[in-house]
Amino acid sequence: MSLTLAPSRTRRRGESGRRTVAVDLAIVCSSAAALAHLVAAPSHYTWWPVAGVFFVALGIGQLGCAMALLRGVRHERFLLAGIWGTVAVVLLYVVSRTVGLPMSPPVPFHGGRWVPGRSVVPNGDKYVGPLDIFTLVAELLLVVLLAGMLSSNTRARTLNRVMLVGLVMWGAAAVAVL
Numbered sequence: 284m285s286l287t288l289a290p291s292r293t294r295r296r297g298e299s300g301r302r303t304v305a306v307d308l309a310i311v312c313s314s315a316a317a318l319a320h321l322v323a324a325p326s327h328y329t330w331w332p333v334a335g336v337f338f339v340a341l342g343i344g345q346l347g348c349a350m351a352l353l354r355g356v357r358h359e360r361f362l363l364a365g366i367w368g369t370v371a372v373v374l375l376y377v378v379s380r381t382v383g384l385p386m387s388p389p390v391p392f393h394g395g396r397w398v399p400g401r402s403v404v405p406n407g408d409k410y411v412g413p414l415d416i417f418t419l420v421a422e423l424l425l426v427v428l429l430a431g432m433l434s435s436n437t438r439a440r441t442l443n444r445v446m447l448v449g450l451v452m453w454g455a456a457a458v459a460v461l
Contacts, residue, residue, distance in 0.1 A: 302355075308428055309428040309429060310349045310353055311349075312421040312422070312425040312428065313349035313365075314345070314346065315418075316418050317341075317344075317345030319421070320338045320341045320342035320345065321342035323338055323414065331387060334387070341372065344368070357432055359434065363441065365429045366426050366429045366441060369422050369425050369429075372422060373423065373426075374448070374452070376419065377452070380411060426445070
């Protein structure tokens with residue numbers, strides 16, 4: 284079984300050739316998150332080249348997702364990859380602003396080193412800016428919209444697993460506080 288990114292030529296009965304509002308919103312959210320990552324890439328590159336390259340790759344991937352949706356790709360594997368990839372990016376962002384990423388270098392512009400149990404950015408919550416919030420909202424909305432395109436059984440399983448990831452994160456946060 285192969286996965287192609289060509290639009291499906293067969294339509295279900297009663298389905299028109301028009302995209303739904305949900306698909307259009309998913310295209311906008313994926314494009315917005317991509318552009319935000321591409322805008323932030325140069326500043327991250329000067330701090331840590333790996334982060335800058337990651338931001339460019341992420342931006343290109345999110346633009347690719349938007350283009351595939353624009354072309355009519357709705358395969359479940361593609362949608363699941365979009366959902367879980369976006370969830371992973373959101374989790375990476377949350378970890379970077381809370382407990383920190385162990386593999387990142389010192390943060391020279393905030394003066395400090397990575398210490399286990401502390402954010403990469405000292406007082407990381409203070410360094411959450413408007414672009415961060417905009418991107419986070421676009422990515423979370425993208426997860427919801429992509430999940431809405433799944434079949435009902437796959438949607439239920441996927442959302443249950445996403446909720447399980449959220450519960451594990453809450454549990455980890457509760458254990459870290461105690």
